[in-house]
Amino acid sequence: MSTPEQNAPARVTAGAAEESRPSLSALLLDPxxxxxxxxxxxxxxxxxxxGIAQPVFLSVANLQALxxxxxxxxxxxxxxxxxxxxxxxxxxxxxxxxxxxxxxGLFNAAGYGIFLACVLAVLATSAVGFLNGLLITAGRxxxxxxxxxxxxxxxxxxxxxxxxxxxxxxSTFLLRLAxxxxxxxxxxVWVAIAAVIVAHIALxxxxxxxxxxxxxxxxxxxxxLGIRTNRVKIAAYTISGFCAGIAAILLVARxxxxxxxxxxSLLLNSVAAVxxxxxxxxxxxxxxxxxxxxxxxxxxxxNGLTLLSVSAFYQPLAVGAIVVLAALIxxxxx
Amino acid sequence: MSAxxxxxxxxxxxxxxxxxxxxxxxxxxxxxxxxARRGEVTAVIGDNGAGKSTLIRCLVGVHVPDGGExxxxxxxxxxxxxxxxxxxxxxxxxxxxxLIDELTVAQNLFLNREIxxxxxxxxxxxxxxxxxxxRAMLSRLSINMPSVNQRVRRLSGGQRQAISICRAAGxxxxxxxxxxxxxxxxxxxxxxxxxxxxxxxxxxxxxxxVSHNFDQVRRLSDQIWVMRAGKMVATVRASETSGNELxxxxxxxx
Numbered sequence: 001m002s003t004p005e006q007n008a009p010a011r012v013t014a015g016a017a018e019e020s021r022p023s024l025s026a027l028l029l030d031p032x033x034x035x036x037x038x039x040x041x042x043x044x045x046x047x048x049x050x051g052i053a054q055p056v057f058l059s060v061a062n063l064q065a066l067x068x069x070x071x072x073x074x075x076x077x078x079x080x081x082x083x084x085x086x087x088x089x090x091x092x093x094x095x096x097x098x099x100x101x102x103x104x105g106l107f108n109a110a111g112y113g114i115f116l117a118c119v120l121a122v123l124a125t126s127a128v129g130f131l132n133g134l135l136i137t138a139g140r141x142x143x144x145x146x147x148x149x150x151x152x153x154x155x156x157x158x159x160x161x162x163x164x165x166x167x168x169x170x171s172t173f174l175l176r177l178a179x180x181x182x183x184x185x186x187x188x189v190w191v192a193i194a195a196v197i198v199a200h201i202a203l204x205x206x207x208x209x210x211x212x213x214x215x216x217x218x219x220x221x222x223x224x225l226g227i228r229t230n231r232v233k234i235a236a237y238t239i240s241g242f243c244a245g246i247a248a249i250l251l252v253a254r255x256x257x258x259x260x261x262x263x264x265s266l267l268l269n270s271v272a273a274v275x276x277x278x279x280x281x282x283x284x285x286x287x288x289x290x291x292x293x294x295x296x297x298x299x300x301x302x303n304g305l306t307l308l309s310v311s312a313f314y315q316p317l318a319v320g321a322i323v324v325l326a327a328l329i330x331x332x333x334x
Numbered sequence: 335m336s337a338x339x340x341x342x343x344x345x346x347x348x349x350x351x352x353x354x355x356x357x358x359x360x361x362x363x364x365x366x367x368x369x370a371r372r373g374e375v376t377a378v379i380g381d382n383g384a385g386k387s388t389l390i391r392c393l394v395g396v397h398v399p400d401g402g403e404x405x406x407x408x409x410x411x412x413x414x415x416x417x418x419x420x421x422x423x424x425x426x427x428x429x430x431x432x433l434i435d436e437l438t439v440a441q442n443l444f445l446n447r448e449i450x451x452x453x454x455x456x457x458x459x460x461x462x463x464x465x466x467x468x469r470a471m472l473s474r475l476s477i478n479m480p481s482v483n484q485r486v487r488r489l490s491g492g493q494r495q496a497i498s499i500c501r502a503a504g505x506x507x508x509x510x511x512x513x514x515x516x517x518x519x520x521x522x523x524x525x526x527x528x529x530x531x532x533x534x535x536x537x538x539x540x541x542x543x544v545s546h547n548f549d550q551v552r553r554l555s556d557q558i559w560v561m562r563a564g565k566m567v568a569t570v571r572a573s574e575t576s577g578n579e580l581x582x583x584x585x586x587x588x
Contacts, residue, residue, distance in 0.1 A: 225446050
């Protein structure tokens with residue numbers, strides 16, 4: 001049955017097929033290629049269109065401002081990606097940013113020092129994520145319901161803690177973080193780049209990353225193969241909360257105060273960036289670069305429309321149209 | 335009818351005595367004695383609801399039996415969960431729960447036993463080593479796979495089953511347990527999986543096979559155990575039985 005003579009050809013064919021790559025023209029005709037690279041194609045398209053319509057768009061100063069404006073969304077999109085990869089969704093993400101900002105503001109105002117305030121903010125948002133994960137796994141409540149609940153819950157908590165008033169955060173550390181540069185980029189951009197690199201390694205080069213995708217792909221099978229899928233899910237939500245904390249620090253640094261306001265467009269755009277980045281909402285398929293570029297693309301869209309003097313009222317419409325378009329293209333993803 | 339006789343237990347890789355399992359008031363099986371010999375393919379057959387799958391699940395630690403004893407490699411070994419059984423060297427090929435569609439062939443073969451390189455406090459996947467070893471695992475069982483980088487979703491039922499079996503055998507398992515490995519496969523794919531099971535046996539791996547297909551059982555196995563209505567009613571050598579005898583044993587018509 002399995003003489004060496006019979007085995008040899010099988011091995012050869014396996015080896016030969018390994019080398020063959022699809023040709024470029026075949027790639028360009030394959031809809032799944034466009035689906036996988038939607039965010040890159042969209043970003044390049046926007047840069048070309050805005051660059052022609054308004055040359056200021058391509059100025060170094062504008063591109064730097066664009067990257068700076070994208071940093072927070074990039075960090076949030078990474079957090080959302082980990083959750084979506086488990087076939088979940090974190091609707092409490094923007095509310096967690098608000099809670100983090102308020103805790104940062106209050107502890108700073110109470111004289112605990114800016115570093116401790118930042119650490120506590122990140123701990124608080126991570127705890128929110130952990131709680132989300134715990135309720136979803138141990139409580140067996142759908143992710144949608146749990147994170148909608150925590151969205152409302154921590155909104156209220158933020159209002160109670162802050163008394164509904166913004167807290168000024170006058171810190172030289174945060175001021176430097178917001179306005180300082182290293183090389184061509186501002187510090188927030190470097191924070192986002194670091195987050196992308198760390199998340200990319202975690203997703204593609206660790207056991208956790210593989211187990212995350214397995215959990216999102218087929219939870220039952222992953223369980224049967226001995227993966228502790230509940231732990232993986234809790235970890236994903238905690239990472240999402242951690243990212244919200246980092247985003248809260250960047251946000252407070254940017255606007256100089258902690259406000260009890262939820263930026264709902266941050267939440268919607270984080271999901272939009274994930275979809276644009278080719279991450280399957282059904283879980284099991286994810287990348288970090290895709291959502292990061294998706295976040296960049298959404299920021300470029302708003303930036304370009306502003307430069308073209310399009311009323312801000314049209315911006316959500318444009319974002320919505322692009323996200324639905326991206327979701328349509330995703331249907332061709334294999 | 336052949337009586338249930340006992341094989342000397344030194345030859346048995348997995349055995350049980352007096353095993354019972356109830357779910358609430360429903361009796362899955364009672365007082366079952368069973369042995370799988372080292373290096374053989376042992377088949378368990380029976381009608382739907384005879385208790386085959388539940389027995390197998392008890393043997394590999396998915397269910398905890400209510401009574402009786404399980405011996406692995408001659409020693410009493412009650413497995414509390416499938417992980418303990420896996421660590422002891424028993425791999426199970428689950429009917430539908432074997433592979434993750436979105437992961438590649440290589441990722442599936444090494445799922446939850448990934449090879450890592452330690453860099454300081456961090457453990458990073460050694461993807462190159464896993465791909466190389468995955469190719470070696472596949473070719474050792476003469477499984478023809480276009481690429482180990484292919485997502486499992488795109489593979490046929492037969493290829494998927496081959497990968498599940500390869501995964502089970504690849505970890506140096508002493509015993510591979512398969513529940514209806516060809517239930518959903520076409521004729522050609524069934525033949526391929528049967529060939530794969532024979533190759534496993536040639537390489538000294540013991541196999542327990544649960545099947546409905548009497549012809550397949552006679553083709554593949556050395557020893558056949560027959561269950562009926564929650565009891566182990568007979569055991570025969572595959573070479574000494576006929577399809578008609580098996581039908582009679584399973585239905586109780588003899």
